Amino acid sequence: QPRTPLEHWAEGPFVTQKLFASNVSGTSHITLRGLGIHHSRGNGLLALDVDSVRVEECEISGHGQHGVVMNGTDSGVTSSSVYSVGCSGVRVAGGVPRTLTPGNMYVTQNHIANFSLWKRTYQPGIFWQGVANNYSYNSVHNGPHNCMLGGGNEAWPWGQGPVTGDGSQCLFEANALDTCVYECGDCGAFYSCGQQGTGWINRGNVLRNGVFSNIGSWSVYLDD
Secondary structure, three states: OOOOOHHHOOOOOOOOOOOEEEEOOOOEEEEEEOOEEEOOOOEEEEEEEEEEEEEEOOEEEEEOOOOEEEEEEOOEEEOOEEEEEOOOOEEEEEEEHHHOEEOOOEEEOOEEEOOOOOOOOOOOOEEEEEEOOEEEOOEEEEEOOOOEEEOOOOOOOOOOOOOOOOEEOOEEEOOEEEEEOOOOOOOOOEEEOOOOOOHHHOOOOEEEOOEEEEEOOHHHHHHO
16 A cells, blocks of 8 residues: 555656656566556556566556566566557666676566557567576567567667667577567567677577467568
8 A cells, every 4th residue: 555645646656647657767676566557658667777676467558659668677577468559568678788787687477469559660579688687488479570679789769778789698488479570571580680880799698498480571472
């Protein structure tokens, strides 16, 4: 029970007047459990520069932009459902690749579906970035472009944190990626790129025991 009744919250963790449904940016050592976060014009959950913030068993859907936008340390999203969003499902990053400072962020055991409903490309189910983060045991399906995207020369998308979007020492284990890449070519279900000058630092990432199914590519279909 909050100390101040919700009807008196002009600003705070659950603000509906602005372009997000929930904002816990700058907080630490809190858990959001069993919440339904729905129907904002912008992001569902905004959690920038957080520490030890845990989102678990939540349902996040019906947002115009991203479902979850989070960066920081020792924080993440687990055992939650994120679906029916205009842009990315979950964007979680942390750590500084140039100094190999770990973020210890995580996206685990989630169901993420029906993303990129408004902006159709480069809006993955899971966006990853940083150092020593864990993106594992997720079911990601039904997106027109990438199911998972990050690392390489993908820039930090929120105007926060490091300028470049590198990724090192991240773990991707037992993710199920299904029904994506069906409206584009020259792309993939799991997408990473290291073309920029600092691409050499994108080392030590591990991708294992994943399942890829119903992955399309318009370039293949057109060649036929």
